[in-house]
Amino acid sequence: MLILYILLIFATHSFAQNSKQKTTSETVVQELLEKANSLTHTDPAQSLAYLNRALKHKDEISDAQLLFLYKIGTVACINQQSNMQALDYGYKALALQKKIDPSQMHFIYNNIGCVYMQLSDTEKSRELLNLSLKGLKESIANGTLKEKEVEAYLVYSNLAVIEIESKNYVKALEMLHIYKKQSIRLKDTAGIIITYQNLSNVLYNLKQPDSSRYYSDRGIELSKKKNSRDDLAYLYYYRGYNNRETAKDTAVYYLEESFKLGEELNLSDVKLSTSKALANLYEGNNDYKRSNYYLRIANTLSEKNISEQNKKKTELLEFENEQKIKQQEALLETQKRENLLLFGFILLVPVSVIGFLMYRLQRIKAIQRKVENELLVQKMESKNKELTSNAIQILQANEIIDYTQKGLSQLKTSADTPANRMLTQIISDLKNGNQSFNKKEFEKLFIETDEDFYKKLLHKYPTLTKNEIRLCAFAKMNFSTKEISAITQQSSNSILVARSRLRKKIGLEENQSLTVFFRSF
Structure with a gap:
C-alpha cells in the first residue's frame, strides 16, 4: 500500500507591515491568530479553539x-481531518x-x-491543483510572486501525489523533479525531504x-x-518496503x-501499511505468531480505515448536497x-407610455387652452374696441343731437303753430330715439364683451x-360721470346718487374706487 504525503500551504501574514492604527478588536484577533497559526500542525484542536474566539470579532x-x-482554519x-470544516474555511478564504x-x-x-485528496476525490483534487498551478505560472509571469515564497511551489509535489495515485509515474516524476529543483534553490529542507x-x-x-x-x-x-520524526516514519517505511524481496x-x-514511530506519533496510515508488510514478511519467515500479531493490527486498522473512508465519503456527499442546496x-x-426586475420593466413600459401620453395630452391641452385664451383675448379686445368705438359714436351722436336740439329750440316760437308743433315733436323723437338706442346697443355689447363678469356680478x-348693472359696466370701463351722463341722458347728480346707492348695495366704502373694485372682480 502506498503512503502519500501531501503538502499544505501554511498561512502567512505580515501585520507588522501595516502601519495603520489597529482597533482593540484587531489587536486581540491578531494575538489569537498568531497563536492559532503556530499550532496548526502540532495541536490543530487548540488552533481551532483560538480561531473560534477570534471569529467572535468577525464583524x-x-x-x-x-x-x-x-x-x-483551512x-x-x-x-x-475535519474535512468538511476545512472546505468551508477554504471556500470562504477563496472568495475573500x-x-x-x-x-x-x-x-x-x-x-x-x-x-x-484526503476525501479520495481524485478528480476534484486534480482540478483544483491544476488551477493552483495555472495561478502560480501566471503569478510568476506577472512578477507578483516573491522569490522566498517556498509554499508557492508545493502544488508540484501535490500534483505528483495525484499522479502516483493514478499510477502515472512518469508524470509524477516530472512534477517531483521540478519541485526538487525549486526546493534546493530556495534551501527548503522540509520540501527536499518530502521530495x-x-x-x-x-x-x-x-x-x-x-x-x-x-x-x-x-x-x-x-x-x-x-x-523530523514524521518524515522519518514514512521514509523508514519506503526503505523497508522496497527491500522486502531482496533483503528481508x-x-x-x-x-x-x-511502525514504532507510527505508534509514538499516532500515524495510522504508517501503522496500517507497515503492519501489513510485516505480517507478510513474518509469514514468509514462518513466524506465524508475529505475523498474526501484525495481521490483527492491520485488520483493526483496515476496518477503522474503511469506516473513516466511508465517513469521509458520506461527509463529502453531505457537503456537496449542502453546496447544491445553497446554489439552488x-x-x-x-x-x-x-423576475422582479423583469416585472418592473414590463410594468414600467406601459406606465412610461401612459405617462408620456398623459404628458403629451396635457401639453396638447395646454397649447389648446393657450390658443383658446389668445383667441378669447383677441375677441375681447375686438369687442372692447367695438364697445369703446360705439361709446364714442354715442357721445358724438349725443353731441350732434344736443346741438340739433338747441338749434331747433331756437327756431321754435311760443306760438301754437303747426311748425312749432312739428319742431316740438321732432325734438321729443330725437330724445326718445337716442335713449332707446343707447340702452339696447350698450347692454348687448357689454354682455358679449365680458360675459363672465356679467354672470359673476349677477351671481354675487x-x-x-x-340700471345698476349698466353703472357697474361703466365703472369697470373707467367712464367718468360726465361720459355716463351723456350716454344715458341722465344728469350728473343722478349719476352720483346712483353711484352712492350702488356702493351701499355692494358694501363698498365711499372712498373706494368702483373702477378699481370691478376691474379686480
Whole structure:
C-alpha cells in the first residue's frame, strides 16, 4: 500500500507591515491568530479553539485579518481531518482572496485540493491543483510572486501525489523533479525531504530499486539532521518496503522502526501499511505468531480505515448536497430578483407610455387652452374696441343731437303753430330715439364683451337692477360721470346718487374706487 504525503500551504501574514492604527478588536484577533497559526500542525484542536474566539470579532476586523483567519482554519482542519470544516474555511478564504487580490488565489486552490485528496476525490483534487498551478505560472509571469515564497511551489509535489495515485509515474516524476529543483534553490529542507520520500516511491514503481533506495537514504539522513520524526516514519517505511524481496532482514528492521514511530506519533496510515508488510514478511519467515500479531493490527486498522473512508465519503456527499442546496437557493434568489426586475420593466413600459401620453395630452391641452385664451383675448379686445368705438359714436351722436336740439329750440316760437308743433315733436323723437338706442346697443355689447363678469356680478349681487348693472359696466370701463351722463341722458347728480346707492348695495366704502373694485372682480 502506498503512503502519500501531501503538502499544505501554511498561512502567512505580515501585520507588522501595516502601519495603520489597529482597533482593540484587531489587536486581540491578531494575538489569537498568531497563536492559532503556530499550532496548526502540532495541536490543530487548540488552533481551532483560538480561531473560534477570534471569529467572535468577525464583524470588527479588516478583510485582511479575516482572510488570514480562514487560511489558518483551512490548514488546522485539514491536519485534524475535519474535512468538511476545512472546505468551508477554504471556500470562504477563496472568495475573500478573490476580492482582495486574485493573483494569490493559487495558494488557496492548493489547500482545497489537498482536502479533496484526503476525501479520495481524485478528480476534484486534480482540478483544483491544476488551477493552483495555472495561478502560480501566471503569478510568476506577472512578477507578483516573491522569490522566498517556498509554499508557492508545493502544488508540484501535490500534483505528483495525484499522479502516483493514478499510477502515472512518469508524470509524477516530472512534477517531483521540478519541485526538487525549486526546493534546493530556495534551501527548503522540509520540501527536499518530502521530495525524496515521493521520489523513492515513484522510482520503486518504475522498477528502479537502486535509485529508490538512494532517495530513501538521503531522506532519512536529512530527517535525522532536522529531527523530523514524521518524515522519518514514512521514509523508514519506503526503505523497508522496497527491500522486502531482496533483503528481508533489512526490510524487517526499517518496517519495525517505521511502525514504532507510527505508534509514538499516532500515524495510522504508517501503522496500517507497515503492519501489513510485516505480517507478510513474518509469514514468509514462518513466524506465524508475529505475523498474526501484525495481521490483527492491520485488520483493526483496515476496518477503522474503511469506516473513516466511508465517513469521509458520506461527509463529502453531505457537503456537496449542502453546496447544491445553497446554489439552488442562490439561483432561486437570482431568478426572483431577475423576475422582479423583469416585472418592473414590463410594468414600467406601459406606465412610461401612459405617462408620456398623459404628458403629451396635457401639453396638447395646454397649447389648446393657450390658443383658446389668445383667441378669447383677441375677441375681447375686438369687442372692447367695438364697445369703446360705439361709446364714442354715442357721445358724438349725443353731441350732434344736443346741438340739433338747441338749434331747433331756437327756431321754435311760443306760438301754437303747426311748425312749432312739428319742431316740438321732432325734438321729443330725437330724445326718445337716442335713449332707446343707447340702452339696447350698450347692454348687448357689454354682455358679449365680458360675459363672465356679467354672470359673476349677477351671481354675487342678484338684486342689482339693469340700471345698476349698466353703472357697474361703466365703472369697470373707467367712464367718468360726465361720459355716463351723456350716454344715458341722465344728469350728473343722478349719476352720483346712483353711484352712492350702488356702493351701499355692494358694501363698498365711499372712498373706494368702483373702477378699481370691478376691474379686480
